[in-house]
Amino acid sequence: MSGDLTLTERMRRHFPWITLVSVLLVVGMKDINFLAPENLVNLASDFVPLLIMAVGMTFVIYIGGIDLSSQSIANMATVLATISLPALGVGAGLLVIVAGLVAGAVSGVVTTRLKVPSFISTLAVGGIALSVGQYASGQQALHMDMAQRLHAFGWLVGQTAGIPHALVLALLIVAAAWFIQVRMVPGRTFKAIGAAEPAVIASGIRAERYRVLAFALSGMFAALAGLVFSVRLSGGSPTLAEGFLLPAIVAVLVGGTPLTGGVGGVLNTLIGTMIVAVVRASMIYFSIPATGQQIFFGVVLIIAIATTIDRSKMRIVK
């Protein structure tokens, strides 16, 4: 009787990549040029910031929480990176990463210690991060000095053999996150917390610390996403990363990490982000207006949540 899974459960695991292949084929049939390698590489590199943010968010959703602060942290990161670039150079990157880590950790502490549900604690921390960005920028768009940008982050904007360096960096980050998830103690603990937190506590693990860590990692990845975005656009503004949050959550959930946590993970989010990227690009091919995109993502999000959550873990939804 062990390993006794129903067909739908076994199918569920394969949904994400089947979806990806399907949407690729649909768009490819509309216009075969879409499937040209250089087009796909360009598309992928456009979605590097979203991918980094979604990978970070995966950790929080993996433990059964949610992070609504990612977009605001990324916004704050673009401002901080731009402001500190003249003084710190490459150190601006480090500053931004630490800021994201701290913001995420605050969400984590508020959630675990004060027992504020993560959707509200991260919303609050996101509000704070947004204000920090607005205050630091004086509510306006800032620009990086070209020479300073090239000197500090030139390695991020170039290409080698047609592959953008930013894409390479993103894939390295995915690989690192994947290693944390499958081979390291924190990743295993995240999975266990998502699967059965009471069992984790009863095994003598200080689950609270790991929950804080998951939020801190998510904050850090969000800041990193902001940094990459800021370098690409050569500037910062408290609204630069607007419109990232919904697609990032969609990417995680469509990829197959349900809101209830415990299954899925970083590689799923990689596929989920690709689905989001292809779907978004397809809107141009099918000439859907940009204003309609959020409607589409809202609908996809609801479908993705409804089909992936493990209802046995939540008996009453409020």
Added chain:
Amino acid sequence: MFELKNVEKRYMGVHVLKGVDFRIDDGEIIGLVGENGAGKSTLMKVMYGAVQHDAGSVLVDGAAVNFRSPRDAMKMGVGMVYQEQSLIPNLTVMENIFLGFEKPFVRFGAIRWKKMAQAARRQLAKVKLDIDPATITSHLTFAQRQLVELAKVLALEERVEGRLVILLDEPTSVLSRDEIDLLFSVVRALRRRASFIFVSHRLDEIIDLSDRIYVLKDGSVVDVLDARHADIGTIQKKMVGRDINTEYYREDRQAPYDEDKVLLELDHVRIAGRGNDVSLRLHAGEVLALVGVEGSGREPILRTIFGMLKPEKGTLRIRGEPMRAFSPARSVAHGVGYVPRERKVEGIASGMNVFENMTLSQMRNYSRGGVLDIGAERALAREWIGKLSIKVPSEYADCGNLSGGNQQKVVLAKWRSGGSEIILLDHPTRGLDIGAKVDVYGMIRDMSAAGVGIILVADTLEEAIGLSHTIAVIKDGEIRKWFNCQPGAKPSLYDLIQHMV
């Protein structure tokens, strides 16, 4: 008349009910007995509509019915008095009695409370309970709430045609002797109005109250007895399918414990929220059973030892070292293992495989610099799968899909492989079939032989007596009486029960 014919039920491939036939006549009181895991609760759920059977039929007065929810069952006169009471504590008694059936009292959208109170009083009179229907339910005693719950089910009378069938699930488990007598007299007086199905672990009560007794074992009805001619011994034999004897609990393997080696000591520990004083000593190789009725305070003692509750006063020593911090992490680091009662919630992480579960408490030993050595983890899992003959296809099997017995073996392997020397067992055989129970008993003997100290809160008194070296009888959170429990000189059930209630 209420009948079940050839009812079948499977959960996730487990055959829980195997062609059950059941019949209750008007005004009859039927006793339903069986061990944990025999399928009693599933059978009851089918009867009152909480679970739908896969095959067979349910008949009310000869007509086939199909209950899709408890409300459907109630409309046909089948009601359930829940063991974990289903009343909503912050509502009044009358609101609870008519919850979901307020319609007759509504005029212009508002409830006429006076009319409802009158109707509630009529229901309460049926169970001889003289309380104000406007009392907030949480202010009642447990026994009063039980009667209110019964009154709530009896209120169906006015809404359905024909007789009621009322299910009583372990109604006596937390009642005192007087309260039990009162409940029984109410039930007997109500036979004119309803028939009752009575589930209890207390076989003497079953024999006392019922007309006929259905014995359930492994999902089948193994016998139907006339209560007038039944005795506890025969019922037990039929429930277990063999004589309960010393062999069952492996008493032959009970060796004396090491009196010089104290593993754990509670020195006048005051358990949080109970305001009482507990002292005990656990020795290497000893099985110390805590017995008492449900809610007597056994679990809080276990949870205090495991660090989930912080004692208000007193000292807890592990191998002589007084503990200052209280958390499960501290306890695990000091070699304490906890096999919780809620195996599927706190014991097993379902969705994770066998080796991930086994190393959950000891990842530090299977990692370097935070990087897990999965090869070593798998080797450990394979070793213990062999040692405890855990039935799994491989160490990659999801523990959530294992049978209860195999899950329990994984939990035990987690603590044993980590070298825990003090193991707290909270209902370790709950819901296991006989074979798995015997395996667990064997493991307890193995652990004793290896010098592990065990504190046991057993599923049944027989189990506590059979397995332990020492028994502490707990009442109201305090240890009332100690029993020495050497093979051949074990106390009887009666000896223990006297001090429990």
